[in-house]
Amino acid sequence: MHGSFFWYDVMTTDTKAAQKFYTEVIGWGVQPAGPDYTILSVDGQGVAGLMPIPEDARKTGARPCWMGYVAVDDVDKTAAHIQRAGGKVLREPTDIPGIIRFAVVADPQGAGFLIAKGLRHDAPPALAPGTPGTVGWHELYATDWKTAFAFYEQIFGWTKADAIDMGPMGTYQLFATGSDAVGGMMNKPAEMPVPFWGYYFNVATLDAAIDRAASRGAKVLSGPMEVPGGMWIANCMDPQNAAFSMVAPKR
Secondary structure, eight states, rough: OOOEEEEEEEESOOOOHHHHHHHHHTTTEEEEETTTTTEEETEEEEEEEEOOOHHHHHHHTSSSSSEEEEOOSSSHHHHHHHTTOOEEEEEEEEEEETTEEEEEOOOOOEEEEEEEEEESOOOOOOOTTTOSSSEEEEEEESSSHHHHHHHHHHHOEEEEEEEOOOGOOOOEEEEESSSSSSEEEEEOOOOOOSOEEEEEEEOOOHHHHHHHHHTTOOOOEEEEEETTTTTEEEEETTTHHHHHHHHSSSO
């Protein structure tokens, strides 16, 4: 559906180490998909990808990170719309023949993501919400979440859900890409250098997942923390310094 997140890639400096880390911490299976790309899977169904940082991106200073893909009806038209709305196209629309057409873009405040349209018609149905290994939440740390939301509303038709008052940290604005809230936006803390998108991976229990991550070299930046709705979260940095988060229904 136009405007919905549907895939995620981690770009990293050490793909073998990252593969070992995430398969052991999140529990993903792996499916090689070429010399420089590995599919991360849940019960044999792909949910994300693992790749080295592309050479052109590395030369411009790209660091290990997770990137989300947003589905669009027309990649070229959406890329042009993003530019007109003040965003940037970092990589022009490109085909992986027979699989996907995509472009790498950034919003007007600099948070990067991808837009894409699948070229296959045999895609499996989405896994049930909350399935361990899938992404359960999307979080934008913005310079100004209000203008950021206006951008995404214009490009993708996102809508506001609940707004949560976080006191000195400001407002946490939930957003929906369909009928249900799938993420939130907030103004980034001053110590966070640039705006970016963060992704929360579903795990069965949080404390055990934190232990798995920490024992394999991850830095636990915050958590475990209970959030509205009764879920538990932790924000982490993997051993290659890509930020990721985890969410679970219990500690």
